[in-house]
Amino acid sequence: MWFNSFDFAVFFVIVLGLYWLFQRWRRHGLRVQNLMLLAASYFFYGYWDWRFLSLILISTVVDYVAGLRMQAAIDEGGPDKDRRKRRWVTASIVTNLGLLGFFKYFNFFAGSFEAAFGATGEWLRLDIVLPVGISFYTFQTMSYTIDIYRERMKPVRGLGGFLDFALFVAFFPQLVAGPIERASSLLPQIRAQRRFSLDQFGDGLHLIFWGLVKKVFVADNLAPYVDEIFAAGANPTGFAIIAGVWMFAFQIYCDFSGYSNIARGCAKCMGIDIRVNFKHPYISTNPREFWQRWHITLSTWLRDYLYIPLGGNRQGKAKTYRNLSITMLLGGLWHGAQWNFVFWGAYHGAVLMLHRALRPVLERVRVPLPGAARKAWHLVKMLFMFHVVCLGWLFFRAQDHSAGEIWELVRRAFTLHGAVDWSLARPLVIYAVPLLLVDLAQIAAGREELHRVRPVPAWAKCVAYSIFFYLFAFQGATAESFIYFQF
Amino acid sequence: MRARAIIRVGLKWIGLAVVFAVVLELCARIDDAVRWGAPLVGHYSQRLLTVEDELGIRSRPGARFEKWELDEHGFRKVPGAEPITMEKPEGVVRVAVLGASETFGLFESPGMDYPAQMQAMLDEAAPGRYQVLNAGCAGMTFPRFTRYVRVWISRFEPDIVVIYPTPAAYLAEQPPAEDIEPGTGPPEDLPENLRMARKARLLMRRFLPEGWQAWWREWRLESYVERRGGDDWLWHEPPTERVELFRRHLEELLDAIDESGANAIVATHAHRFPEDRAEWTAADKLHMVRWRQSYGRPAASALLEMERVANRVVREIAAERGLAVADVAGAVPPTGRPTGSNRPPVPHFADFTHFTDAGARLAAAEMTEQVRSVSTNLSDPQQRR
Known part of the structure; x- marks a missing residue:
C-alpha cells in the first residue's frame, strides 16, 4: 500500500x-x-x-x-x-x-x-x-x-x-x-x-500535501529520465551523465523526504510527532553538515549506536578515522546488499575524513570578507558540496553497472565527453526549480509549515494548496514505489 | 451572534472552494498551453479533431488536440514525417488505412499508432517505396467510410486500402446509418469548456481501483438495462440481421474501393479478452463493462460472439473476392511476455480493443506483411487496378 x-x-x-x-x-x-x-x-x-x-x-x-x-x-x-x-x-x-x-x-x-x-x-x-x-x-x-x-x-x-x-x-x-x-x-x-488540535491537524495535512508534491510531481517525473540515462547498456554523453546525476539528486531527495513528510504528516494528524528526517540537505557547505541534514534519523542512529560505542573521536586521529570509515561503510551497506552501496558509503567516509583532516587548515586561512562576498563564498561552498554529494549519487545510482563502467561514467562526466543536449535541462527546470523555490521560502521562513507563516491571507494559502493539489494529482507520474522501500 | 458567525465561516469556506476551483481550472489551462500549445481561452477537447462538412463527418484537417495532430488533409500526422501531398509522388505505393479509433490511435505514443508503425516497417524494408495514410477517424462506420472513399480518399489515388473494421459498432442500439447526408454548415463553433472536467475523469480512471470502477460501472449498466426491460432486452448473441448488415456494408465499402482502382486488404479485428473467462483479470472485467457501456444492449457474450462472427465474415468475403486478409485477431494476443526475462507480461491493449504501442507493433507487422505481398503484384505502382 x-x-x-x-x-x-x-x-x-x-x-x-x-x-x-x-x-x-x-x-x-x-x-x-x-x-x-x-x-x-x-x-x-x-x-x-x-x-x-x-x-x-x-x-x-x-x-x-x-x-x-x-x-x-x-x-x-x-x-x-x-x-x-x-x-x-x-x-x-x-x-x-x-x-x-x-x-x-x-x-x-x-x-x-x-x-x-x-x-x-x-x-x-x-x-x-x-x-x-x-x-x-x-x-x-x-x-x-x-x-x-x-x-x-x-x-x-x-x-x-x-x-x-x-x-x-x-x-x-x-x-x-x-x-x-x-x-x-x-x-x-x-x-x-x-x-x-486543529493547528496540529493542519500541520499534518500540510506535510502530507507537500510530501505528495515532492514524491509524485518531482521524484516520479524525474525517474524516467534518470532511468534512461543510467540504464544498463546506455551510452550517455558527459553532459547527460551530469544532468542525470543532478536529476537523481533531486529524485532521491524528493522521493525519500517526500515519504518522510507524508509519514510525519499522517502521525501529526493523529497527534503524534515523528522526528524530522531532512533539513534542506543540499544547502550544506561541508560533509559534516550534510549528514546533519540528510536522513537524520539514520545518521544519528549510526552515531549513537555505532560510531560513539566504537570510540567516536575521543581516541586519537587514527581511531577516529577508522570509526568514521566503519560507520560510513556499514551505513552504505545498510542501504542495500550491493557493492555500489558499500562503495558509496566508503566514498562518504573518505569525504568526511578529508574534511576532518583539512578543517584546521581551512579555519586558519579564513579571510574576513565583506557581506556580499561572504554570501557569494557561502554559495560557492554550497555548490561545491552539492557536487561532492552528486559524485556519490553517481556510485549510488549506477546499480546496473560494473566498476569499470562506473569509472567510464565518471571519466565522461569530468571530460564532458560528447555533445551537449540542452533538452535535458528542461525536466530540471520544470521539476526541480519549483522545489527549490519552496525550499528557499521554507528556509527564509525558518519552518517547513508555510501555512503557519503570518500574515498570509487565507485566499493566498488556498491558491498555494490548489497549485500543490494540481501538481500531485494531475501532473504526477504514474504511481511508483518509493526508492527507500528496497532498503 | 452565533448565526452570524456560522454564516461568516460558511461564506469563507464557499469562497475558498471557489478559489480552489478557479485555480485548478487556471492551472489546467496553463498546463495545456505549455504542454500542447493549446489556447488559454476557447474550446479544447477531442471534438476539435472531427468536423462535419460537405464530405460528411471526418477528421478535421489541421486539427490538434493534445498528442493528436492531423495534417491539412485530415490524416493523422506522424512526427518528423514528410508532409503528404494530394498528388502521389512517382514510384510510390500509397497505402490508405481505414478504420475507427483503433486505427486513428488513442492510447499509443505519438508516432506509434499502427499505421505509423507500418510506415516505419515498410521504410525499413524498402526505403521511400511506400507512403501510408492514416485515414482513421474515431467513431467512423462502414457507410461513412464508403462515402469518404468515394469523395475524398480516391483523390489521393491509393494503390492499396487496408480496412480495419469495428464489428461491435453493429451492436449499438441504432445500427450504423446507411444514408449519410453531408453536413452543410461551416466547422462547428464549439463553446468554451471546462478543462478540468476531462482531467478529473482521467484521474479517476487512473486512481480508483479497477474493481471499484467495474462495480460502479456495472451498477450503472444494470440500472440502464433494467429501465429498458431487463435481461430480455439484452442481446446475448448478435442478431442475424446485424451480422448481415455488417456483411452488406463491408461489401459496399469494398465496391467503393474497387471503383477507386485500389486493391483492398481486409483485416480481422482483435480484442483483449482471453477465450477462457477464468483467465480474465480485474482489468479485463472492468474493460468488458466499459465496452458494454459503449453500446448498451449487447451482453459480453454477444460482443465476443460478434467479434468471432465478423472475423469469419471478413474471411469469407476476402475468399470470395480474392482479397488478402491481415489476421490481426490472430497476430495480437491479449498480452505478450518478453522472452528470456522475468519481467511482467506486456499488455497489447490499453482498453477493450485499442492497442498499446506493443499491440500496435504486432498489428502493424501483420498488415505490413500483407501490404508487401499485395504490392509485389503491382508491377508499376502508377498502374493502379
Missing part, C-alpha cells in the same frame, strides 16, 4: 476517523486507540505480504522480553548484573541483525564468497524475498533494548505495555521507510493521552 495510492487514502481516512472517534471514549479511549492503531499497522504491513508480519512479531517479542530481563538484572543488581544485561542485549541484537542479515544480505555474501573463491553453481544461493522495511524497524526496535542496556530508559511492562511496544515497532506511518524513531521519543507519546 503506497502512500500515493487510492488504497492508502481510503485506509488512512478510515483509521483517522476511528482514531478520533475512540478519543471520545474517556475511560478506555487511549487503550482502544492504540489497539486500533496496532491492528491498522499490522493490516498496513500485511497488505504486502502477511507472512512477513511474523518477523515483526519475532522482533517485538524478543525485544520486549529482553527489555524486561535487562531491567530485572538492573533492579536486582549484584556482581553479574552487567553479564546478564549483556546476555540479553546480545540476544536482541543477534535476533534483529540475524533476521536482517539473513533476509537482506545472505545472497550478497554468498555471491561475494562465490566470486572471491571461484565457487560456481547456485548451491549457495537461496530464493529469499526482502521483507519491506526490515532495515528500518529492526534498527528502531534495537534502539529500545540498547537504551535499556545503557540504563537510559525503563522498559514497558504488562499486557498494555507490550501492546504499546508492539505499536512502537509497527506504527504504520513510519514502518516501512522511516524515519527511524527512538523508543525514548515515540513510546512516551504512544502511552500518553493525545488531544486533537
